[in-house]
Amino acid sequence: MQGKAHTARVTLYRNKGKIHARSTRGRFNSLRWAMVWLTQLVFYGACWLGWTDDGGATRQALLFDIAHEKFYLFGLVLWPQDALLLAIVLILAATGLFLVTAVAGRLFCGFACPQTVYTSIFMWIEEKVEGDHLARRRLDDAPWSARKLALRSAKHGLWLALAAWTGITFVGYFTPIRELLPAVAGWQLGPWEGFWVVFYGLFMYLQAGFAREAVCQHMCPYSRFQGVMFDPTTRSVAYDTPRGEPRRAKGGAGAGDCVDCGICVQVCPTGIDIRDGLQYQCINCGLCADACDTVMTRIAKPAGLIRFASELELAGKPTSARPRLAVYGGLLAVFVGLGAWTLADRSLLLVDVLRDRGSLAREAADGRIENAYTLKIMNLAEAPRDFRVAVSGIAGAEIVGAARFAGVPGGIRTVQLTVAVPAGEGGAAVRPIAFEIAAEQDAATRVVEKSTFVLP
Numbered sequence: 001m002q003g004k005a006h007t008a009r010v011t012l013y014r015n016k017g018k019i020h021a022r023s024t025r026g027r028f029n030s031l032r033w034a035m036v037w038l039t040q041l042v043f044y045g046a047c048w049l050g051w052t053d054d055g056g057a058t059r060q061a062l063l064f065d066i067a068h069e070k071f072y073l074f075g076l077v078l079w080p081q082d083a084l085l086l087a088i089v090l091i092l093a094a095t096g097l098f099l100v101t102a103v104a105g106r107l108f109c110g111f112a113c114p115q116t117v118y119t120s121i122f123m124w125i126e127e128k129v130e131g132d133h134l135a136r137r138r139l140d141d142a143p144w145s146a147r148k149l150a151l152r153s154a155k156h157g158l159w160l161a162l163a164a165w166t167g168i169t170f171v172g173y174f175t176p177i178r179e180l181l182p183a184v185a186g187w188q189l190g191p192w193e194g195f196w197v198v199f200y201g202l203f204m205y206l207q208a209g210f211a212r213e214a215v216c217q218h219m220c221p222y223s224r225f226q227g228v229m230f231d232p233t234t235r236s237v238a239y240d241t242p243r244g245e246p247r248r249a250k251g252g253a254g255a256g257d258c259v260d261c262g263i264c265v266q267v268c269p270t271g272i273d274i275r276d277g278l279q280y281q282c283i284n285c286g287l288c289a290d291a292c293d294t295v296m297t298r299i300a301k302p303a304g305l306i307r308f309a310s311e312l313e314l315a316g317k318p319t320s321a322r323p324r325l326a327v328y329g330g331l332l333a334v335f336v337g338l339g340a341w342t343l344a345d346r347s348l349l350l351v352d353v354l355r356d357r358g359s360l361a362r363e364a365a366d367g368r369i370e371n372a373y374t375l376k377i378m379n380l381a382e383a384p385r386d387f388r389v390a391v392s393g394i395a396g397a398e399i400v401g402a403a404r405f406a407g408v409p410g411g412i413r414t415v416q417l418t419v420a421v422p423a424g425e426g427g428a429a430v431r432p433i434a435f436e437i438a439a440e441q442d443a444a445t446r447v448v449e450k451s452t453f454v455l456p
């Protein structure tokens with residue numbers, strides 16, 4: 001085709017420059033910082049808690065010991081066999097998120113998401129080092145000087161120190177933190193530990209220090225699909241347009257309550273104007289509501305021009321029935337019940353029985369027929385326990401030799417067993433038998449495993 005070549009620029013990324021959000025005070029800001037403290041006290045502190053198990057040994061209370069295939073959660077020890085519980089916990093977390101989103105929008109994003117929490121901490125450090133939003137903007141525009149270099153070095157040094165400590169803490173949930181720290185100090189980290197400390201630390205540094213709101217806007221899948229959980233009754237941060245518009249000119253009377261000061265935009269960590277309506281970039285942090293409340297108080301108007309409100313509430317319509325809440329709530333109840341039942345029904349003893357396929361059957365000196373078996377006794381309790389093994393299914397069947405074994409606390413004991421059956425118990429056949437394994441210290445712990453006995 002002849003003619004002028006057409007070119008089009010497609011903008012895939014926000015190009016407004018770095019956002020320097022103005023700090024604000026108010027109830028949502030206080031709640032946000034309360035959540036920062038709560039989540040970070042748990043994250044940085046929980047790996048230091050110790051726990052003494054039933055066997056008297058002390059270990060880290062929360063430890064995901066992947067190398068030994070065990071998750072320690074205080075007194076509960078989960079094995080690979082408990083994968084169903086993990087699946088239920090994940091389903092519960094997802095259903096809980098759906099329910100919270102349907103009720104109050106992206107509360108998780110604004111108050112508990114690690115990206116929000118770490119970004120808040122990084123921005124707090126930035127403000128302490130470089131000053132408020134105006135000073136930071138001036139510093140951005142200023143040419144490089146000794147002062148700028150010192151401020152930037154201090155900021156990045158603190159960010160990197162925090163990121164490194166976070167990486168170490170993260171790995172401290174997989175390798176006992178009290179063993180990890182000396183290894184870090186002595187540069188003796190294993191390859192996986194070293195990789196994850198550096199990866200998690202750098203990831204945090206880049207995400208919270210540089211990417212910030214771009215993560216919420218361009219990388220997080222939740223921001224894209226959370227809209228499907230919204231309905232007209234979902235409460236989220238919203239601008240009361242009928243009350244605010246038309247905006248007042250300076251000193252104007254008879255107009256709406258919005259004085260067009262722009263402070264709600266200046267405090268927004270994602271740089272949007274909530275007055276333009278509900279936007280997927282909004283993380284529901286409520287900072288614009290705090291800022292606007294301050295303005296309303298100053299001009300002697302009621303607070304709440306920007307507030308948590310539903311579409312119906314803003315339109316002055318009554319709340320409608322919400323079947324989706326009943327569905328999410330019902331699912332939550334079902335999975336809580338299922339998880340509790342799975343936990344209560346979980347046995348602390350698992351046994352695998354394998355018949356020795358190398359020698360099917362042999363005749364002993366006393367004329368009895370013998371079959372050999374291997375038993376893998378998994379003692380899921382952290383205390384030492386003894387197990388007694390009995391066999392049934394064929395008249396006169398008994399175990400030759402020891403039938404009592406000491407279990408390994410929280411481990412697997414493999415034992416070889418021989419079962420003897422009196423001669424004359426029938427012709428050549430494969431007969432079903434059952435092994436009963438019971439813990440001597442705990443009558444409720446008992447397992448029956450089926451197997452077969454070969455008669456020649």
Ligand code: SF4
Nearest residue numbers: 258259261262264292
């Ligand atoms: S802070 Fe309130 S008054 Fe100021 S521009 Fe935003 S909505 Fe209008």
Ligand code: SF4
Nearest residue numbers: 268282283285286288
């Ligand atoms: S619009 Fe308001 S609630 Fe939404 S992200 Fe910005 S400050 Fe937070």
